[in-house]
Amino acid sequence: MQNNRRAGSGGQPDVLIAIMGATGSGKTTFANMASGDDLLVGAGLRSCTNDVQICRPFELDGRRVTLVDTPGFDDTTKSDTDVLAMIAAFLTASYEQGKTLSGIIYLHRISDFRMSGLSTRNFRMLRHLCGEKTLKNLAVVTNMWGEVPAAVGEAREAELASQDLFFKPALDKGATLLRHINTLDSAMNVLRYIIGNTPLPLQIQSEMVDSGMALSETAAGGELRAELAALINKHEQEIRTLKSEMDEGVYYIPQRIPWANSLLHTALRLKDQELRDELGVEISKLQSEANRIQRDAQDMASRYESEKNRLEAQIRAAAEAARVEQARLTREYEGKLGELERKIREGANNQEVLELRKKILQLETQIANTPSRGGRRGGCVIL
Numbered sequence: 487m488q489n490n491r492r493a494g495s496g497g498q499p500d501v502l503i504a505i506m507g508a509t510g511s512g513k514t515t516f517a518n519m520a521s522g523d524d525l526l527v528g529a530g531l532r533s534c535t536n537d538v539q540i541c542r543p544f545e546l547d548g549r550r551v552t553l554v555d556t557p558g559f560d561d562t563t564k565s566d567t568d569v570l571a572m573i574a575a576f577l578t579a580s581y582e583q584g585k586t587l588s589g590i591i592y593l594h595r596i597s598d599f600r601m602s603g604l605s606t607r608n609f610r611m612l613r614h615l616c617g618e619k620t621l622k623n624l625a626v627v628t629n630m631w632g633e634v635p636a637a638v639g640e641a642r643e644a645e646l647a648s649q650d651l652f653f654k655p656a657l658d659k660g661a662t663l664l665r666h667i668n669t670l671d672s673a674m675n676v677l678r679y680i681i682g683n684t685p686l687p688l689q690i691q692s693e694m695v696d697s698g699m700a701l702s703e704t705a706a707g708g709e710l711r712a713e714l715a716a717l718i719n720k721h722e723q724e725i726r727t728l729k730s731e732m733d734e735g736v737y738y739i740p741q742r743i744p745w746a747n748s749l750l751h752t753a754l755r756l757k758d759q760e761l762r763d764e765l766g767v768e769i770s771k772l773q774s775e776a777n778r779i780q781r782d783a784q785d786m787a788s789r790y791e792s793e794k795n796r797l798e799a800q801i802r803a804a805a806e807a808a809r810v811e812q813a814r815l816t817r818e819y820e821g822k823l824g825e826l827e828r829k830i831r832e833g834a835n836n837q838e839v840l841e842l843r844k845k846i847l848q849l850e851t852q853i854a855n856t857p858s859r860g861g862r863r864g865g866c867v868i869l
Contacts, residue, residue, distance in 0.1 A: 498548060498549050499685075500543070500549070500550045500551075500552065500585075501546075501549050501550065501551045501552070501588045501680070501681045502552050502554065502580070502585055502586070502587050502588055502685070503551065503552070503553050503554065503587065503588055503589050503590070503591060503677065503680055504553075504554040504556060504587055504589075504590045504591070505517055505553060505554065505555050505556065505590075505591045505593065506556050506558075506590055506591070506592050506593070506608070506612055507558060507592055507593035507594060507608060508558045508559075508560055508594075508595075508605045508608045509557070509558040509560050510558075510595075511558070511593040511594060511595055511605075511629070512593050512595070512629050512630065513555055513556070513558075513593055514539075514555050516591070516593060516627075516629070516666065516673060517539075517541050517553045517555045518541070519668075519670060519673050520541075520544075520551075520553060520670070520673040520674065520676075520677060521541035521542055521543075521544050521551075521553050522542070522544060523541040523542045525539050525541065525555055537557070537572060538554060538555070538556055538557070538572055538573065538576040539554070539555040539556075540552060540553075540554055540555075541553040541554075541555065546674060546677055546678070546681060547678065547681065549681050551677060551681060554576070556572075556573055556576075557569050557572065557573075558608055559607055559608050559611050560607070560608065566710055566713070566714075567710065567714075567785065567786050567789055568789060570611070570701070570706060570707065570710055570786070570790075571701065571786065571789040571790040571792075571793045572793050573615070574690055574694065574701050574704075574706070574707075574790055574793075575790055575793035575794040575796075575797050576797065577615075577688060577690055577691050577694075578690075578691060578694050578695055578794065579794060579797045579798065579801065581687060581691040581695050582695060583801075586685035586686060586687055586691075587620075587623070587685060587686070587688065588623065588680055588681060588683045588684075588685045589623040589624065589625060589679075589680035589683050590612070590616065590620075590623065590624050590625070591625050591627050591676065591680070592609065592612055592624060592625070592626050592627065593627050593628075593629055593666075594609075594626065594627070594628050594629070594646070594653075595628075595629060595630045595633075596628040596629065596630055596631055596633075596634060596639045596642055596643060596665075597630040597631075597633035597634050598642075606651070606652075607713075609652075609653070609656075610709065611706060611709060611710070612624075613656065614689070614690075614704075614705040614706040614708075614709045615688055615689065615690050615705075615706045616688050616689055617688060617689025617690075617692075617705070618659055618689075619686065619689075620686045620687075620688055620689065621656050621659040621660050621661045622659070622660030622661070622683075623680070623683045623684075623685075623686055624656060624660075624661040624662070625661070625662045625663075625664050625676060625679055625680055626646075626653050626656065626657070626661055626662065626663050626664070627664045627665070627666050627676055628643055628646070628663070628664070628665055628666070629665075629666040629667075629668065630668075631665060631666075631667050631668070632667070632668060643663070643665075646663070647663055662679055664676050664679060689704075689705060689706075690704050690705070690706050693705070700787055701786055701787060701790045702786045702787060707786060710786070711786070721773075725769055725773060812853065815849055815852050815853045816853060818849060819846065819849040819850065819853060822842060822845055822846050822849060823846060825842060826839065826842045826843065826846065829842060
């Protein structure tokens, strides 16, 4: 299912590239710089990539390139289950349309003092999405080099490339480690490493589309379910600990202090109740969080189906909009052709004929490049 049918001006198949990484790693900034688009960029601690976003296609070395900006698995506004459902829905919908990724760019901040647990989780989930066979189409791109001294950045880069806990296993299986220094030329050079790749289906696409697996049965879904189960167990253990502390209380203290008077006895009883109230609030918070995580684990399939249905509705709407626009351009084109023939028959001057020919050529280009997707805002995924 690797047709990527539409071709750029050089006659080569379209190039589709996904951008992934932790929240705040510069995914949207990179996508905007490379494509000239204006997707919303997050500021502070909040993520602005709340959905899968598609950049306007652009030309690079005769190839028509489309970048796909994705949310991270540490998104500030969506759960990891929501993020996986969105990414899986996009990947399966595009694969069912015959669109296969030429590569994935995984962005990592070289300015980070160390590779955090969140960054490690994001990369681990990426590997479960990709599988082993498509790692040769993965570019691990370090950015934000301007925020650290060169020697520090180079030392961190060497550690990332040489440690099994970081990127070494992926690099050993064919992934490439590149730098982005926040210039347009640098971004284009990163893309040039990818546009010549042979497009390949990701593991999750093969699992869900070719093998008919449910999201929870895929490698990525299984990884997320295991993480959610571990979180639930952690919260349940914390709840048990707090309940034990509540049962023990502090009321036993006066009995161990023979000289304690009634005033101290009363004060300690009040303190005991205050601590019990505080523990009760903490237990309630932990229980609510454990329940939420449990619902996330159980709702994985329904959230994927909901997201897939939403995308398919957008596909239908965008296809209809593209059909209407194509018909309008075709009518205008045919009208201009007829006008040109009439002007020639009537002996129109060369300037009039030249202007009509220019307009006809413009319409031919517009018809050939009529977008096959609707508006970007809201995460339309027609490519």
